[in-house]
Amino acid sequence: MEFSRDDLPVGTPVVGMVGGGQLARMTQETAIALGVQLRVLAEGPAVSAAQAVADAPVGDYRDPDAVRRFVAGCDVVTFDHEHVPTELLREMEAAGVxxxxxxxxxxxxxxxxVMRERLAKIGIPSPEFSLVADVAEATAFAERVGGFPIVLKTTRGGYDGKGVWVVDGPDECTDAFAAGVPILAEEKVDFVRELSALVARSPHGQAVAYPIVESVQIDGICVEVTAPAPGLDPERAAQAQQNALRIAGELGVVGVLAVEMFEARDGRLxxxxxxMRPHNTGHWSIEGAVTSQFENHLRAVLDLPLGSPAARAPYTVMVNVLGGDVADMHKGLLHCMARDPELKVHFYGKPVRPGRKVGHVTAYGPDLDEVRERARHAAAYLTGTIDE
Amino acid sequence: MEFSRDDLPVGTPVVGMVGGGQLARMTQETAIALGVQLRVLAEGPAVSAAQAVADAPVGDYRDPDAVRRFVAGCDVVTFDHEHVPTELLREMEAAGVxxxxxxxxxxxxxxxxVMRERLAKIGIPSPEFSLVADVAEATAFAERVGGFPIVLKTTRGGYDGKGVWVVDGPDECTDAFAAGVPILAEEKVDFVRELSALVARSPHGQAVAYPIVESVQIDGICVEVTAPAPGLDPERAAQAQQNALRIAGELGVVGVLAVEMFEARDGRLxxxxxxMRPHNTGHWSIEGAVTSQFENHLRAVLDLPLGSPAARAPYTVMVNVLGGDVADMHKGLLHCMARDPELKVHFYGKPVRPGRKVGHVTAYGPDLDEVRERARHAAAYLTGTIDE
Incomplete structure (x- = not known):
């Protein structure tokens, strides 16, 4: 249900979040604590966040009327995903939202x-890239960067490995061009590992940087995050934080910005x-940092002073729980919670589908190997890939 | 809205909580994480927890029909307060709830x-007590325990200092007997401080004990909690935990049990x-313990293995934010959050009324004096008793 201002304590901020996925769901945990009334534009009446929020009207984020109705009465509008059409956002902003x-x-x-061109312009180290119109242009780009393999990506709409092709030669490029959408060609970076720099920034320019984390991706899907990135040279970590803060400032980001990076074998970041929203590589911060990414996202969009992003434990490891063969995820809790009384479990209220992110687990402590084993074990057990 | 089982992932537990106050509201934070669907029987459409929960039907907890409708479809029913009539609870239990x-x-x-008689029977150290029918019996009781002052309490319905009288002589006893309800007379304990022992217990008998905390009460209202209780003799702390665990076991408690104790000047506890619910003296555990009291309450009532109650910081101090002259509590966040980026704020979505618990703040760290100053300052600033 929608609450009138008279129903809520004086000064209660109403934050509208477009999209009812797990990011909105987890934002609600911290909205409750801060006394923020969260309103979610949900894809359906029982999606992840709609189960957890009192005020979750159903509407299509591409429908201008639905979005206009949704934002009426919100003090601030923010996002669970990045798919709202730019023109619609500009219209809202012009209307004073x-x-x-x-x-x-x-x-x-x-x-x-747009991102690649802007980062190049402000001098942020990035892979070589070019917008390419066809196979010939992709092949020419490959020759310029030392040959295939290269990476082709749709400029818009890709996520979790969708809309991304690693191609070994001209023959493999046809899939990417089949849909007739703009395609970005990128150097395939020879990387040691992937890192993520998470920052939060307020409208008035305050910003905080979380410790740099290491993320492990399989088939383009984040599966594990370690905070802080083990063995990362402190100067390189500081450089990664600086780059992320610089991007946030130059682009005028408000809220959380996640910058996923390659640590290249040649030393480049x-x-x-x-x-530009709470990010899978920041879920560790719920228990692992003084202020979670969800809290700092809310504080940022409300222009409240940001909270400390400092780590609370020497190591925190988050492992995603991906849908497997087990439909009832709750049964596994008996074993996992009994085995590890310090384990933290997060379920997203999403029915299991193979490979779908349906939850995550977090462990923290002083011994990285032990912490990692605990988190990996729990995720594997809940997914159903191990049974003891 | 009410969700059908088909709307939720397989195995999702539905927990009904009777009462829509801040305890239900804070329980929702952890229900979201655990993938538990929380259903609240709310006193009104916009009470504290109703703002934060998707499924919050309005109903009177004393109305058998309302309660019967509420519990239908819940896997477990638990409580935000202790006021549901015992007969109604027995009827629900007999019906298989x-x-x-x-x-x-x-x-x-x-x-x-009932509590006093039971604790006496199982040998838990308690103040001297007697059920008294009139001023003459109260006076006789006073003579037996060394004279006035004594404490008179209504046996039922009192909380936060209401229904409690400290009386200095027979003339002062009349108020307590005016309403014609049963009155308990108790020895007025000469205490050094108040302590609280919080435990959680499962249906199958697993139990965990939180560190013993010190609480400060003013006019019968909890205002400040320090975890762990500073300078408490470890043997005495262990004894307090043992007593609480013993009470939980003997009484068959399921969920959180808070045992408030006096540390008497003569050394008795x-x-x-x-x-028998999450308790104000356990709010520190949200940030201060590995598993919050709200999470362990949910885990207990669902008969899931309990989480570690261990402290995460050397000291955690919680101070209640009581309603003062300032109606807009959110304005004060600008100052408090900027002053202390590690401060944790919890607002309850309750309009300010003088003396009403409208939120709490928590600080933690290695230096007790500093931690206490931070929490006290923030609470006083938000309440409006200081302005810098």
Whole structure:
């Protein structure tokens, strides 16, 4: 149900979040604590966040009327995903709605071509890239960067490995061009590992940087995050934080910005992707940091002073729980919670489908190997890939 | 809205909580994480927890029909307060509803006379007491325990200082007897400080004990909690935990049990009150313990293995934010959050009324004096008793 201002304590901020996925669901945990009334534009009446929020009207984020109705009465509008059309965001902003992050920032998380060109312009180290129109242009790009393999990506709409092709020669490029959408060609970076730099930034320019984390991706899906990234040279970590803060400032980001990076074998730190919302590589912060990414996202979009991003434990490891053969995820809790009384479990209220992110687990402590084993074990047990 | 089982992932537990106050509201934070669907029987459409929960039907907990409708479809029923009539709970239990804690346990938190007699029977150190029918009996009791002052309490319905009288002589006893309800007379304990022992217990008998905390009460209202209780002798702390675990076991408590105790000047640890739900003296555990009292309450009532109650910081101090002259509590966040980036704020979505618990703040760290100053300052600033 929608609450009138008279129903809520004086001064209660109403934050609208477009999208009812697990990011909105987890934002609600911290909204409750902060006394923020969260309103979610949900894809259906029982999606992840709609189960957890009192005020979750159903509507299509591409439908201008639905979005206009949704934002009426919100103090601030923010996002669970980056798919709201830029023109619609501009219209809202022109109508006086506080859209955070705003469309001029968000477009860099929506369009990889725009992002690449902007990062190049402000001198942030990135993979070589080129917008390519056909196989011939892709092949020419490959020759310029030392040959195949290269990476082709749709500039818009890709996520979790969708819309990304690693191609070994001209013959493999046809899939990418089949849909007739703009395609970005990128150097295939020879990387040691992937890192993520998470920052939060307020409208008035305050910003905080979380410790740099290491993420492990399989088939383009994040499966594990270790905070802080083990063995990362402190100067390189500081450089990664500086780059992320600089991007946030230059692009005028408000809220959380996640900068996914490659640690290249040749030592370069190269930006892979940007996301302007709480991010999978920041879920560790719920228990692992003084202020979670969800809390700092809310504080940022409300222009409240940001909370400390400092780590609370020497190591925190988050492992995603992906859908497997087990439909009832709750049964596994008996074993996992009994085995590890310090384990933290997060379920997203999403029915199991193979490979779907349906939850995550977090462990923390002083011994990285032990912490990692605990988190990996629990995720594997809940997924159903091990049974003891 | 109510969700059908088909709307939720297979195995999702539905927990009904009777009462829509801040305890239900804070339980929702952890229900979201655990993938538990929380259903709240709310006093009104916009009470504290109703703002934060998707499924919050309005109904009177004293109305058998409302309660019957509410429990239909819940896997387990638990409580935000102890006021549901015992007969109604017994009827639900007889109908096969899992009521946790059950009526035979809960009556000890509802009726101070029953509680006193039971604790005496199982040998838990408690103040001297007697059920008294009139001023003459109260006076006789006073003579037996060394004279006035003594404490008179209604056996049922009192909380936060209401229904409690400290009386200096027979003339002052009349108020307590005016309403014609049963009155308990108790020795006025000469105490050094108040302590609280919080435990959680499962239906199958697993139990965990949180560190013993010190609480400060003013006019019968908890205002500050320090975890762990500073300078408490470890043997005495262990004894307090043992007593609480013993009470939980003997009374068959399921969920959180808070045992408020006096540390008497003569060295005795005497039980003052029992509560069978998450308790104000356990709010520190949200950030201060590995598993919060709200999470362990849910885990207990669902008969899931309990989480570690261990402290995460050397000291955690919680200070209640009581309603003062400032109606807009959110304005003060600008100052408090900027001053202390590690401060944790919890607002309850309750309009300010003088003296009403409208939120709490938590600080933690290695230096007790500093931690206490941070929490006290923030609470005083938000309440409006200081302005810098």
């Amino acid at each position: 506080a859209v955070r992050p705003g469309p001029d920032a968000l477009v860099h998380a929506q369009d990889k071509g 190269l930006v892979n992707e940007l996301a | 899992a009521v946790r804690p059950g009526p035979d346990a809960l009556v000890h938190a509802q009726d101070k006379g 005497l039980v003052n009150e029992l509560a």
